[in-house]
Amino acid sequence: MNLLFRRVVQIRGPWMHSRSNNTLVNLRMLQARDKNPNKHMRVLFFGNDAYSLEILKALTTSYDSDDGIVKNIRLVCPTPLYTNDRRKKVVWKSLVNEHADHFALPVSHVGNKHEMSRWDLPDRDNRYDIAVVAGFDWTLPAELASKFPLGILSVHPSLLPKLRGADPVMNAMITKFTVVGVTVCKYDFEGNDSGDILAQLPYEIPKGYRREEIYRDLGYIGGNLLVKCLEHIKPVLKAAQKQNPKFITYTREYSDKICKIEWETMTAHDIVERYRATQGKIPMYSIWRMKTIMSKVFIYDMYVADPSIPPLEKNFLKYPPGSLFFKRKVQYLEVPCIDGSRLHITRLGREGRTIMTALQFVNGYLRVSGALRMLTSPVQPKLLTPPFVYPKGYVKPELDQVYKPNESDEVYAPKYLVPLD
Structure with missing residues (x-):
């Protein structure tokens, strides 16, 4: 853990240094102010890939801990692929699905983006305090906004508002960025990654690292940052800041x-x-x-x-x-x-x-x-x-x-x- 966090650099770029756009939330200060930190939280997690797997692992670690913030987790992920309609043999299953099976976490499956647009909570009697979206392929329906008292958070693998969109790491490496990062923000139902920022950490790309290795590290960092935010979610939400429109950039879809x-x-x-x-x-x-x-x-x-x-x-x-x-x-x-x-x-x-x-x-x-x-x-x-x-x-x-x-x-x-x- 210490070796990995040595690669998290406290840089000062124009998107972080400006007083009018200081998006890096001082979690220690908020922890000191928070007199009534959350003790138990029910989380609905939307994920799919290796990046979201690392974030789910952080939530699972908190779930397994006696003094962890997470009381209950449910996973929403893509439907596994089977050899035929009888579903006897699985051809493909998402990484987060395999992790959830290992820890006996409840799982809900979504087949495609059209099914996601009509999706509702699987168990209406079992309420969730908050939802977390990370590495999930499809946009959530806006009707879900009112289903979670603490809202919906997104863990995005970039230093927002830079590199909004899909696959920011690949875009960063192609355009020769040396520093990327991870941001915990409010979920944007329009899919533009424009939600208010709760916390973010920069990450210097190690020499020779490949795309998937960088996503793995960002997922690990983002998962730990997310848990810290959840532990003091109310003051963190109050301290959330708007994204500065001067520094907005978007990722490009490459063929x-x-x-x-x-x-x-x-x-x-x-x-x-x-x-x-x-x-x-x-x-x-x-x-x-x-x-x-x-x-x-x-x-x-x-x-x-x-x-x-x-x-x-x-x-x-x-x-x-x-x-x-x-x-x-x-x-x-x-x-x-x-x-x-x-x-x-x-x-x-x-x-x-x-x-x-x-x-x-x-x-x-x-x-x-x-x-x-x-x-x-x-x-x-x-x-x-x-x-x-x-x-x-x-x-x-x-x-x-x-x-x-x-x-x-x-x-x-x-x-x-x-x-x-």
Whole structure:
């Protein structure tokens, strides 16, 4: 817990430093003022994904504790998918649903957004004090506003009013933000994330972290922040502040084109940074040609090769970017990029096929190292693959610029990538 909260930084940006827009609620001060803190609270939780799972875990921890604020929890989440109408075998179940089953929490299911628009409390006799929404796909009906004496809260993974909307972490990483955060606010029934802010904490993105790892941390931080707010909910609600319209920004809805690898312009670092930003939502992909068939090949795990690692092909700079190099006992594919950097791929798969390890892909599709390459766009199936077109003014790097061996010149690889005997 302490290690994680070291990454929560007390920054001072214009959206937090201004006296007219000081949105970071001083919970300690409110706790000192609160003479009658809440002791038992019945919570209805709306969630779905890994981010909301961490918040539900914080509520469950309080629920299990003898002196916890939460007295009762009920979960509302998407309906599981089954193999057939008889519902004998579950194909998919949300993470929060699995967690609720483990702790024997009551669960209500919602099939789609149209069903959600007509949804009402499952047990009208069992009243709830407050509702919490986190990582839930559908907008709640406005009729629910009057059903909870303390209202409905939202735990949003951004520093509102910045990055309103869906998937703020992916947007932040694509636009090169180094700091994101989590905000506890009043729920906005219009889905604009414009509710009054109760509390928020900034979070500095650790180097090398992927999208899902950041959401996991934000969920953990947001869950603990939510519990602190619930413990003194009445003074916290009174201290809630409006969002400053001067600093409003919105997230952008990206298509899968954002994950297309353009070998003519993208370095290994560019590709991996984009992969980290979209990981778990949209996989990176390139075009793979098998004779006259063009298909997407999705890349699920990759990293930038250490410049000190000897390349699998000594003359790899003579090959066009996107070429695939392999050795039968090495558990990664090596792909040169436009600047001479190298990409190591460990898991990938053709569109519509199962995900493969690099060795499985080699055994299934590759015969000669460096003979085939991935393409940026499909080509005419009846014609030969055209030669790679380098950008105008391109200067090919020298080997000593991109390969810097250690003094011992030993092959380095992570433990899980050491060649098999």
